[in-house]
Amino acid sequence: MDNPAFLRANARRLRKEATKEERHLWYDFLKGYPVQFRRQQVFGRYIVDFFCRKAALAIELDGGQHYEGDGPEDDRARTRWLEKTCHIKVLRFTNLEINQNFEGVCQTIDLSIRERLPSSATALGGL
Secondary structure (H helix, E strand, O other): OOHHHHHHHHHHHHHHHOOHHHHHHHHHHHHOOOOOOEEEEEEEEEEEEEEEEEOOOOEEEOHHHOOOOHHHHHHHHHHHHHHOOOOOOEEEEHHHHHHHHHHHHHHHEEEEEEEHHHHHHHHHHHO
């Protein structure tokens, strides 16, 4: 669906109905991160789970539906479009990674931010 009003309304609904893993990553890491992230941001016909404008970095959390049917190919197409059209780097994590390796996920995000914003690395401090 390419209707901007529908996508914005859907993004608001997704923020209100966040999964347990999305809430965990948001409240326990991204919300307080020194570089601002936003939840459920619309880009074209897509909504990304988390987005950092300053670093042009999107974070996607993939639940079971991403591995069924056309899910994997749809995700690849979405990532290609975001990277080519919007110049956004996309990091993907599974819900299992959030639940079993939360610290590793946070370190990967932090490293990606530092790589994309090298002049801010000292200001970010350590994890």
